[in-house]
Amino acid sequence: MSAPSQRRLIFQHIDEPGYTNDLACYLKHGGYEVMKRAFARKPEELIDEVKKSGLRGRGGAGFPCGVKWTLVDRKSGKPIYLVVNADESEPGTFKDRYIIHQDPHQMIEGIMISCHANNVKQAYIYIRGEFPGGARILEKAIAEARAANFVGPNILGTNYSCEIYVHRGAGAYICGEETGLIESLEGKRAYPRIKPPYFPAVLGLDQCPTIVNNVETLCHVKHIVGMGGEAYSKIGTPNNTGTRILCVSGQVQRPGYYEYEVGKITMGQLLNEVCGGPLPGRTFKAVIPGGSSAKILRFGERFKGKRKVGAEMVDYDWGVEDVPMDFDSLGMIGTMGGSGGVIVMDDSVNMVEALGNINEFYAHESCGQCTPCREGSLWMKKITGRMVHGEGRSEDGALLKNVADQIAGRTICAFGEACAWPTQSFVLKFGDEFKAYPEAKKNAPADSLKLV
Amino acid sequence: MIAPPKPELVTVNIDGREIAVPKGTNIIEAARMVSVDVPHYCYHPKLTVVGNCRMCLVEMGLPAVDPATKAPIMDPATGKQKINWMPRPTIGCATNASPGLHIRTTSPMVKECREGVMEFLLINHPLDCPICDQAGECKLQEQATGYGRGYSRFIEQKNVKPKRTLLGPRVVLDDERCVLCSRCIRFCKEVAKDDVLGFIDRGSYSTLTAYPGKKLENNYSLNTVDICPVGALTSTDFRFKMRVWFLKQTNSIDTESSVGANTVVWSREGVIYRLTPRRNDAVNDTWMADSGRLLYKQVRTDDRLATVQVNGAESGRDIAVNAASERFKQGGVAIVGSGRSSVEEQFLAKKLAAALKAPAYLVSRVGKGDNLLISADRNPNVRGALVTGLIQTLPSAHLTELAASIDAGRIKTVVSLGEDLTAAGLSAAQLAKVSVIYLGTHANPTSAAAKIVFPGLTVFEKNGTFVNQQFRLQKFHKAVPGFTGAIDDLTVLAKLVAAASSSGTAVASEINALWTSLAAEIPALGTVLFKNLPETGLLLDSTPWAGLPYAESATLHYQLAQPALATA
16 A cells, blocks of 8 residues: 555645745735634634544644643633643654744644633743744744734734743753643743642643643644634544644655654555655664654564454554554554654664663753652663663663663653653563673674764 | 631541541551551651652552442442552652542552662662761661662662752751752741752752852751751751760750740750750641750850859858748848749749749840741740749839839849849849849859859759740750759759748649649649640640730741630
8 A cells, every 4th residue: 555645734835935934925825814713703612623623732642632621720710821832852853843943823823723712811932942043933923923913912903812922941851841841931940740739721830720732733723723623533533633743763765754644654654655765775673653752663573452443343463564653553552653753763773772872861851850760760871871881781671671660650740751661662672682782792893883 | 725627537548447537638647647657758747749759659549430420339349339549659748638549558569669769769879877967867778678679789880969068057968868859948948938949950960059159047947957858968066976876855845935846855875965846736847946956055064053152152052041041031032033944933933922922023035036936035934924923914124123122122132043133134233232042054143143042954954844925835854964063943942932931831842743733723724734744735725814915926836816726
C-alpha cells in the first residue's frame, strides 16, 4: 500500500514561496475570517464544536482538548487564563517553531477563538528562551493584530476585550510541563506542582483557573471552528481525529516535517516512502516515535494483540513498519505518539551511546525538586557516561533498568516517566547490546571514531 | 473555656485497621494515630505540603462504585465493598482522608518505593555520620535502617557541593548532606516571614543557599536546624559539642517573655548543652526564638551567687533566716516580688506579705513584641502573680510608690525576689535607708547592697510553673542539679513565712506538698496538682482578670481581644 498524500491543515502555507508572516499576507489568504464568524457565535457553541471534533492535545499527552476546557472552574468568579505552551523543548520536535516563525497569525487567530470560547480576558504565550526570533515575530504579529482590532480592547467592535502577552522562558525543559510553566510564568523556579490539589483548570496561574494548550492544538481550534467539529472529526481515524505534524529527524534520506491525517499513515510508509528510506547502504535499527522521552521501537520486533476497529475487536500482528501513527495505536504497542517527533536510528548507531546522549539531556534538565527524578536521572547519566568512556560492566544494563524502574510513576510530574522510559525501553529491547558493550568497547580498534 | 467545634470525622482504613479522623487529615497524620509510621522528610505538620521527597509513597484504594448508578460494588469474597487499588503509589502527605479511603503501608510496592527513594537520597550523600552532629537524631539514618536496602549499588563519583557555608551567625550549612526537602526555605518564608533561603542550580546539583547579600540571621533561624531532617543545617553553638544520645531531655518553659514557649533542655552530667522547642499546638507549635535558646548560658557564669551572706559575711541558711526574722519583727517590711518567679514562689511571697501585712510589688519588663513568639511582656509569669493574688493590678517598670514610702520612712526592710531594685528606679540613697533581703541567682547592685543574701536557683535547676499570656498554666522541671551553694527559693521562702507568722508552724516547701495547699487556697487552680498538670499545660479561667491593660499584642496563637478563644 502506498502512502497517502499529505493533508496540510496547519502547515498549509509553511515554506510556501511568497508567503510571509505579516498580517497583510495572512489576510490575503483568508485570515481572521474564521475568527470573525466565531465572534458572532456563543462561546458555549464553540466549546461544543471542539468537543465534537475529538481534538486531542498535540503537546505530548494527547489529552482531549474539549474535556480540558470543560474541566475549567467557571464558577469561582476568578478570571480564567489561557496559557499557550510554546516551550517546544522535547528533543526531536520542531513543529511549533515553524508555525511561530512562518504563520504566527494562524496561531493568534486560534488563540483568540479559544479565548472567546472560554471567556478569557488575558492570554500568555510562554515561548522557550531559545526562540528569541520567534518571540520577536510573535510580538510583531500581536502588534499588527492589535492595530487591526483582532486583539486588545473591544475586538471587532464587540464589547469583548482580550490581551495576549508573550513571555520568554529562560531555557529549561521542565517549563514545558504545564504546572512548571505556570510557576515560571509567575516568576518562580519552574518546579512542577503537586496534583492534587493544583490542577491548572482550578488552581492555575496565580491560583486562578487556567487552560494550558499547545501551539498546534490552538491552531487546530481555528480549523475546527472553521469547518465545524463534525466535519473535523471525520478527518483522521476515530478517537484520533484531525491531522498531525510528524517531525522526522535522524538517519533517513529526507528528514523534515510532514502533516498527515492521524492514523492514516503507518511508520513504514512514513519512513520508507515519504522520507525515502534509510541512507545508502544502511538499514533501520530503531525509531523513537514521539519525542525522545517516548519508548523506543526496534525494527524486527512484533506487536500482537486485539484492537477495536469500529465496534469489533480484531487481532493485530504488527511490525514496527505496520503501526499507524496515531495516539491509540502507538499507545497499544507500549510507546506513545507524544509530541510527534520521530527520531530514526540506523545500524550505524550504538544504542548505549545513543542512550548516553538522551540520559545526558534528562539529567541536565531535571528540575531537582523531587528525589527519584533528581537523583535517578543523574545516576543513569553517570552510568551510561562511564560505559561509553570504557569503564562499563556487563551488569550495568540491568542496573540502569532497575534505576529507571525506581523513577517512573513515583515523581511529581511526568518528567519521571520522560527520563525513565528511554532507559527502560533501550535496555529492554537492546539488552544484548548493553551486555556486550563493555567488551566491545575494550576491543574497539584504535582508529575507531572518538566520542565527542 | 470554650470547646472547639467538633470536626467532621471520616473513617479510613490503614493497613486493615479502621480509624475515624477529622476530615482533611492527611495520611501521615492519620497513620500516626494508629501507630503506623509513614516515613517522610519534606513533610512538616506546621509547613505547607510540597511532596518533593517521595518517601511517604503509599498504596491507595477507594471503595468501588458502579459508574452509572453510583451504587457500591460489593466483593462477594468478603461481603464488603470492593476496593479499587490505584496502580501507582501516591504520597501520603498530600493525600487527605476521604470516606472509605484504604491505605497500605507495608505492601511490596510501598517497600520497593521506600527502598528506591532511600537509595537515591544516599547516592550523593557523603555518609559522614561519624563526624556529623545530626547522627543519632537523623532521619536519613533512621529511615535507611528502617526502610533501606542496606547496601549500595552506586560506584560513580559523588556530587561535590559547598561544605561549612555560614548561612548566618548561628547556622552552618553542609550542602552535601542536604536532601533538598525545602523545609528550611518554607519555614523562613511562611513562619519567620524572612524569605532569605532558596535553591540555586538544577537537578542533582541543586544547592541550598541564602540570597546574595542576605543572611539567615532572623531571631528564628535556629528552627531551621531543628526541622532539618538531616545534618545539613547545624547550630554554631551546639556543633561538635556533644553527641545527642548522651543527652538527657527535660521539659521546660522559655522564660524570655510571657509567650511561654515549651522547650526541652538537653543536658549531660549537670551541664546543659542546648535548648530546643517542644511542640505545643496551642502555644508555640514547634518553634522558639533563637534568643531563648541562649538562656541556659546564665546557669554557669562567674557572677552566680553561691553563698548565703549576712551583712556582707558568708553565713549559713538558718542564721540568715533568723537574721531576717529579727528584721521582720521591727515592722515596715515591703515585698518586691518578681514576674520571673514561679507560681509557687509567688504564692509563698504572697503568704509572706500577708503574714507581715506588707505591701507587695512587682516590676514590669516591657519590650517590643515580634508578633510571633516573643511578646511585649518580657516577664514569663506576671499572670501567675495575679492568679496567686500577690498583685491585684499590673505592675509598672518603676517602684515609685515604694520609693515614696522609703522616703517617708514607712519602710525599713525590703525583701526582693531576684529583682534589681536600682534598675527598678530606687536610688542608692533610698537603698541605703533600708535593709534589703535579697533572694536571687546573680550578683547585681541590689545583692551587693543587701544585708541578707540567699543564693537561688535558675529555672533549669528547679521545678515549678508559670502562667503565660493566655493564662495557660505550664510546668517546668529540674534539668540539672542546683549550683553549688544555691538554695531553692521555696525552701527559703517557706522558712521566712514560718518565721513571720505568729503561729510559727512549718510551711511546705516541697513542690508536690506545696501544691495541695496551692490548689486549696487558689480557686482558679481548681483541682489541678503539679504532678497531674499536663506537659502542654492547662488553660485557666481568666475572667477575673479580663480587661486589664496587658502589654502584649498579638503573637502566634494569641489574640488580644479574645485570649481564651485564641487558644481554644
